[in-house]
Structures are given as structure tokens and as C-alpha cells.
Amino acid sequence: MTTVRVYKFFAFISYSHVDACFAKELQQFLEHYKLPSELCRKYPDKPDNLRPIYRDHTDLVIDKLNDAIRSGLEVSKYLIVLCSEDSAKPNKEGKSWVNEEIKTFVSLDPENEHRIIPILLRKNDNVDPISCMPSMIKKLDILAVDVVEKGKERVFSDVVAKMLGLEPDEIWKRWERLQRQRTFIRRFVYLGGLYYYYCLVCLRGIFVFQKCIIIVIMWSVTIHRRDCTN
Numbered sequence: 001m002t003t004v005r006v007y008k009f010f011a012f013i014s015y016s017h018v019d020a021c022f023a024k025e026l027q028q029f030l031e032h033y034k035l036p037s038e039l040c041r042k043y044p045d046k047p048d049n050l051r052p053i054y055r056d057h058t059d060l061v062i063d064k065l066n067d068a069i070r071s072g073l074e075v076s077k078y079l080i081v082l083c084s085e086d087s088a089k090p091n092k093e094g095k096s097w098v099n100e101e102i103k104t105f106v107s108l109d110p111e112n113e114h115r116i117i118p119i120l121l122r123k124n125d126n127v128d129p130i131s132c133m134p135s136m137i138k139k140l141d142i143l144a145v146d147v148v149e150k151g152k153e154r155v156f157s158d159v160v161a162k163m164l165g166l167e168p169d170e171i172w173k174r175w176e177r178l179q180r181q182r183t184f185i186r187r188f189v190y191l192g193g194l195y196y197y198y199c200l201v202c203l204r205g206i207f208v209f210q211k212c213i214i215i216v217i218m219w220s221v222t223i224h225r226r227d228c229t230n
Helices: 017-032 037-042 067-074 097-108 110-115 135-140 152-164 168-229
Strands: 009-014 053-055 076-083 116-120
Touching: 009 017, 009 067, 009 097, 017 053, 017 076, 017 152, 037 168, 067 076, 067 097, 076 097, 076 110, 076 152, 097 110, 097 116, 097 135, 110 116, 116 135, 116 152, 152 168
Parallel strands: 009 053, 009 076, 076 116
Antiparallel strands: none
């Protein structure tokens, strides 16, 4: 009888502490992502969210992966690897902890090498992609999605597609549509606010004008009475 593995985390993010800001942003995006209702109806077997995502907050300064990280890898369905010059180069002990996490993840299940999602983080186009790849990614010959080439939002969308087993364009087109809708709403609210402010200014202007007219009339009446008295 085949045993079905139960995963506590949808994905484990492996990264260098130098790339912590990007890792945190990616985690927040994935945990707040919700599969569009249109795709939920089309693919009823797919989960409608990607929570939770494991992201370790500590820097490894020991000679082996600690129990918490190993346990996190054991109960994570996917391994997202942030490939940068910092994550690829060895530390003082001669090890790349990102590479060690990849090794551990692959050793847990032969199928895990197909659940690794590398993201290429280059500072610019002049950086050689190979210099950013941990040795295990090179060995497994897994193609990484390039943030410089595709842009951050498209890369995040591609990661979602990979985790859900869907075509990248299917997720991206709906993401673009959602962004257009949000842009329209923001513009509508902004223009609505401007119109409201304009109305207030106009009403206040009318009120001030009426008040000036009344003052002028009262002044004219006072002058007229004075002239009649004289």
C-alpha cells in the first residue's frame, strides 16, 4: 500500500542571510496568494492558497544543519532556492549552507529533486549566472528563473505556477488582470477624492461670495441711510 506523505509546509525557502529581504518578501507574497475563483472552478483539486511557507530566521554558524531546519525540510513539499553569489560561495568552514539544505532535501525523497525551484538573484546583467548557482543546482541541472530578466512579479507568479502544477502564463495573465483592476480602482478613488475636494472648494467659494455680497449690500444700505440723514 502506498503511503501518502503529509506536508506541514508548502515550501521551504533556502537563502543566504544577505538575501533575507527578498526571502521575506517572497514568503509574504506566497502566504497571501489566493488562487483566483475562476481557476478554483477549473481545477477543483488544486489548493486555493499556499500557506504556510517555512523561512528560517537564523544564520548557521555550526558544522551541520540544526534539527529545526532538518525537520522543516522533512515536512516541506517544495524547496525554493535563492541563488545568488552570496548563497553559492562557501563560508569560513568551507560550506555553503544553502547547498547543504539542497543535499538534505534531495536525500529525503528521490522525487524531491523535481520539487526544487531555483530563483536567480543577480545584482545586474554583468553577473555570470553560473557564479550564483550552488553546486547541487548545477549537478541536478535545474533551470532557474531570473529576476533581472523577468522581473520580480513575473518570477513570483512563475513560482506559484510551479507549486500548483499549472502553466506559468495561466497564473500570470490573471495576475496582470488583477493588477489592472487594482490600478483602475486606485485611479477611481484618487479622481473621486479630487472631485470631492473640488466640490468642497467650490461650495466654500460660493459661501464666501454670498457672504461678500451680503456685506457689500449692508455697507451700501448703511451709506445710503447716512446720506439720507444728512
